Amino acid sequence: MIPSAFDYTRPTSVDEAIRALTDAGEDGKVIAGGQSLLPLMRLRLAAPAMLVDVGALGDLRGIRDEGDWLWIGALTTHDEVVHDPLIREHCGLLSQAAGTVADPAVRHRGTLGGSLAHADPAADLPAVAVALDATLLARGPGGERSIGAGEFFQDYLTTALGPGEILTGVRVPKLGEGWGYHYEKFHRTAQAWAIVGVAAVARRSNGQIGEARIGLANMGTVPVRASAAEAAAAGAAADRDALREAAQRADEGTSPPSDLHGAADYRRHLARVLTGRALAVASGV
């Protein structure tokens, strides 16, 4: 279907973009790669009156090593996240998960910032952002601010971004020595959304798990941390049985949806099984 009519602007500075978005009010929407927004508009599930295309904003581009973390511009495409040597070296979980997003053509257009700002709980990268304790950077009429991934995702397709605010980039802590990672995604067909996705990082020392962080995709209205399983994994022996045991608590505190692809209790089961697998790979066992 053809989208509803809208006005379009492609500003060349962030300030100009913020002004355009502020002026558009409730009916304004940011577009980057458009790989989530345009399908919604074609199905007429979304009908913004004004699209502010951030594609020409150089401030939102690039990948920088800033010491303990990488700064990744919001316009970095999934394909770039998959292949960039800095991201692969320091934030490999992000590269691995980005490689499972949709298909190559979508990955050429879709952006990291777009995926996070769209905040679909079934998406892969929001779960990775919470597992990695990423910090999201926004600029708006009130200036610049940083928002922890845990606070950024507020509800289904709803983020902490205020009126006129634009996500400019993400700070992703580097995984240090001794850390491993794995993204485990369960879907029925190629290029489909995750029925459940599990993003895990784990630090192993002396045959034990020192610390684990686990982000879950599609286990609620926002990406959530599997805190109970993280606590159970900390101090556990780095072997399959112990990690499987810790993973039994992966669905605690979650409210997974029931839909065409799976009932809530099936998703709970998947979360436990996939967390066990993700932890095992992340811990190198």
Add this chain to the structure above:
Amino acid sequence: MARITVTVDGVTYSDDVEPRLLLVHYLRERLGKTGTPIGCDTSNCGACTVQMDGASVKSCSVLAVQADGADITTIQGLAQDGEWHPLQRAFHEQHALQCGYCTPGMIMAAVDLLRTNPHPTEQEIREGLEGNLCRCTGYENIVRAVKSAAETGVTS
């Protein structure tokens, strides 16, 4: 209306377009490039795949205004001097199509795959084409065709 300048299959066009015009509609209805079909409304099927600045995109999920300044290649721009592109020839020789609807997108996705990975394994071909659906269940011969084109050393 917005003014765009786009190069499509080697020819540069300047046009006024409505912001909501999708690239695929611009290609088909304004430029008459009907070799690029429209399959689905959910960016699943990949039938409308074209190359935009050297990388595959689904032209139903790009606004024509977003293609301003871009270099687009459609299936109709692959043949050179009346000679089929090796992938077109391989699809023909390996019988990689039945109804043909998915073929332009399959070939354009395969061009992208061989650009980044000139000698893919069968598994890599399947993964490289995961965004393209064939409903005649012709995947076996499609994979065979891409493999055969790769063996002849396609790089563009």
